[in-house]
Amino acid sequence: MAGDILVIAEHREGKLNPATLELVNLGRALAQQAGGAVKVALLGQGVEAMASQVAAHAEVLLAQHPLLQAYSSGGYDQAIKAIGDAVGPRAILVSHSSQGFDLAPAIAATWGAPMVTNVLALALEGSALLATRKVYNEKIVVQVELSSDRPYVATVRPAAVKASAPLPAPAAVTNVSVSIDESRLGARFLRYEKPQVQDIDISAADVIVSAGRGIKDKKNLPLVEEFAKLLGGVVGASRPLTDLEWLPKTRQVGQSGKTVHPKLYIACGISGAMQHVSGMKDSGAIFAVNTDPTAPIFEVAHYGFTANVLELLPAVMKELKGG
Amino acid sequence: MPLNIVVCLKQVPKPDLQFQINAEGTDVKRETLNYRTNGPDEYALEEAVRLKEKHGGRVVAVTAGPKRTEQMLREALAKGADEAVRVAYDEPAAFDPMKIARILAAAIKPIPRDLVLTGVQSDDYINSLTGGLIARSLGHPHTSVVTKVEVAAPSLTVTRELEGGDVEVVQLSMPAVLTVQTGINTPRYAPLPAIMKAARQPIKEITPKALGVASWDDFATGYTLRVRKLSLPEAKGHAEMFTGGVADQAKRMAQLLREKGFYRGG
Numbered sequence: 180m181a182g183d184i185l186v187i188a189e190h191r192e193g194k195l196n197p198a199t200l201e202l203v204n205l206g207r208a209l210a211q212q213a214g215g216a217v218k219v220a221l222l223g224q225g226v227e228a229m230a231s232q233v234a235a236h237a238e239v240l241l242a243q244h245p246l247l248q249a250y251s252s253g254g255y256d257q258a259i260k261a262i263g264d265a266v267g268p269r270a271i272l273v274s275h276s277s278q279g280f281d282l283a284p285a286i287a288a289t290w291g292a293p294m295v296t297n298v299l300a301l302a303l304e305g306s307a308l309l310a311t312r313k314v315y316n317e318k319i320v321v322q323v324e325l326s327s328d329r330p331y332v333a334t335v336r337p338a339a340v341k342a343s344a345p346l347p348a349p350a351a352v353t354n355v356s357v358s359i360d361e362s363r364l365g366a367r368f369l370r371y372e373k374p375q376v377q378d379i380d381i382s383a384a385d386v387i388v389s390a391g392r393g394i395k396d397k398k399n400l401p402l403v404e405e406f407a408k409l410l411g412g413v414v415g416a417s418r419p420l421t422d423l424e425w426l427p428k429t430r431q432v433g434q435s436g437k438t439v440h441p442k443l444y445i446a447c448g449i450s451g452a453m454q455h456v457s458g459m460k461d462s463g464a465i466f467a468v469n470t471d472p473t474a475p476i477f478e479v480a481h482y483g484f485t486a487n488v489l490e491l492l493p494a495v496m497k498e499l500k501g502g
Numbered sequence: 503m504p505l506n507i508v509v510c511l512k513q514v515p516k517p518d519l520q521f522q523i524n525a526e527g528t529d530v531k532r533e534t535l536n537y538r539t540n541g542p543d544e545y546a547l548e549e550a551v552r553l554k555e556k557h558g559g560r561v562v563a564v565t566a567g568p569k570r571t572e573q574m575l576r577e578a579l580a581k582g583a584d585e586a587v588r589v590a591y592d593e594p595a596a597f598d599p600m601k602i603a604r605i606l607a608a609a610i611k612p613i614p615r616d617l618v619l620t621g622v623q624s625d626d627y628i629n630s631l632t633g634g635l636i637a638r639s640l641g642h643p644h645t646s647v648v649t650k651v652e653v654a655a656p657s658l659t660v661t662r663e664l665e666g667g668d669v670e671v672v673q674l675s676m677p678a679v680l681t682v683q684t685g686i687n688t689p690r691y692a693p694l695p696a697i698m699k700a701a702r703q704p705i706k707e708i709t710p711k712a713l714g715v716a717s718w719d720d721f722a723t724g725y726t727l728r729v730r731k732l733s734l735p736e737a738k739g740h741a742e743m744f745t746g747g748v749a750d751q752a753k754r755m756a757q758l759l760r761e762k763g764f765y766r767g768g
Contacts, residue, residue: 284634483741494752
């Protein structure tokens with residue numbers, strides 16, 4: 180019915196992306212505002228067990244097809260159109276993941292739907308959708324109001340919302356038959372590849388000292404290494420440094436790198452983009468050093484030092500060794 | 503086979519700046535902003551130029567923005583683009599990505615192309631959708647977060663980044679739209695003679711009339727998008743901050759590291 184919220188489940192190699200249950204939780208709140216129910220579209224092949232797993236949280240519309248075995252924006256878009264036409268949703272929720280923001284523009288185009296991406300919060304106010312986003316390097320919060328009779332499409336930032344609690348009793352799994360036009364798959368999946376690099380596993384370390392653009396030059400890396408060593412820790416990095424190949428990809432902390440939760444995390448000259456923060460925010464104690472007092476890293480840090488890391492680290496080491 | 507490549511660039515405020523909100527709460531104060539080329543777009547441009555160097559062909563750099571964006575286009579010319587096009591769409595806040603995508607797609611339509619490249623996201627609004635929307639407007643297949651491109655006409659084999667260090671390899675047919683991830687290459691610096699030459703090269707300006715419409719509003723999206731308000735992030739959960747001289751801050755950090763048992767040395 181018209182007030183339903185359709186969540187697009189995301190999974191890879193037989194594993195459900197936990198962000199799907201975050202979408203369910205947000206979908207429940209929106210469905211309440213719209214006077215409908217949250218329904219999860221699960222697309223794949225041989226994913227019955229996953230359907231039961233999701234049905235513990237919400238009603239599942241299960242579309243299985245050989246061409247849905249692996250994700251493709253065109254295959255998913257066709258299946259979602261078929262499911263959506265039957266449901267007539269008020270909004271379609273997708274995770275703001277690599278797959279999600281690959282898919283969302285295709286859905287929005289197919290539905291002629293208004294779209295907002297990378298949102299932290301959503302609310303329906305009458306027929307309007309109110310979306311909260313962060314812009315300008317996470318330094319500004321913006322509230323955007325969309326207004327339309329068509330279904331809204333939104334991508335939701337992972338970990339912005341808590342995962343849903345299971346229902347008292349499992350919901351139904353309804354099979355939906357879809358036909359997929361193979362000539363309209365778009366980019367076709369060939370294979371997955373895993374990184375094969377010999378390096379230490381930073382996610383096993385108790386202490387991580389991570390370097391970001393604030394260290395200015397590759398020649399300053401030994402300073403960070405020395406500091407990490409003094410604390411019995413290892414050196415991590417933010418994305419810009421591994422992009423520059425100052426440190427190997429295996430040292431990258433963040434969404435596209437490693438998720439870490441050491442006892443101590445020290446961010447040196449890292450501004451704190453979402454991509455980085457999502458990989459380290461659950462660390463025990465977080466120290467951050469940045470010259471910019473408005474840097475978003477200070478929102479997740481416990482202790483913030485507004486100093487040039489190249490000056491502060493030598494001074495701290497002197498203090499520690501001298502004391 | 504020579505490749506015709508269109509690369510879409512955006513000029514964004516430098517992200518390290520401190521941003522202030524205007525009195526109406528509808529935009530940041532723009533007077534004091536400095537601009538640069540969007541980070542991921544620099545990698546898209548570099549990839550376009552490298553593909554041209556390998557396969558032959560032509561690179562056209564396209565942007566939508568005010569006069570100041572010509573500086574960015576000249577940099578693109580100096581780094582190897584053959585032609586630069588500025589869509590004279592000047593709406594400073596430009597919070598509606600769908601409208602921008604429609605305008606860009608209309609401007610790209612007459613340009614011969616095998617590939618359209620752009621950055622995976624803009625550093626200011628982090629929407630990650632302009633590339634995908636342009637693809638749909640042009641009717642091309644699309645893939646995103648690209649970290650490797652191999653051309654074997656008429657198809658492309660592309661590596662795209664997933665989460666946690668994993669990647670997937672996909673295949674698509676040309677013409678195609680790819681959004682490029684940072685780190686795919688190392689963007690070059692423009693050599694001085696090229697900068698001098700680029701300063702004299704013409705930049706094609708596209709007005710609504712050139713696209714056969716009366717005004718940019720003709721690209722409106724059929725729904726309303728309104729910025730309700732801008733605000734600063736809530737201070738809750740914010741770090742305990744230390745300011746002042748380096749020596750004082752160093753003392754405090756050392757003290758905290760000892761107190762919390764992270765340093766047990768002499």
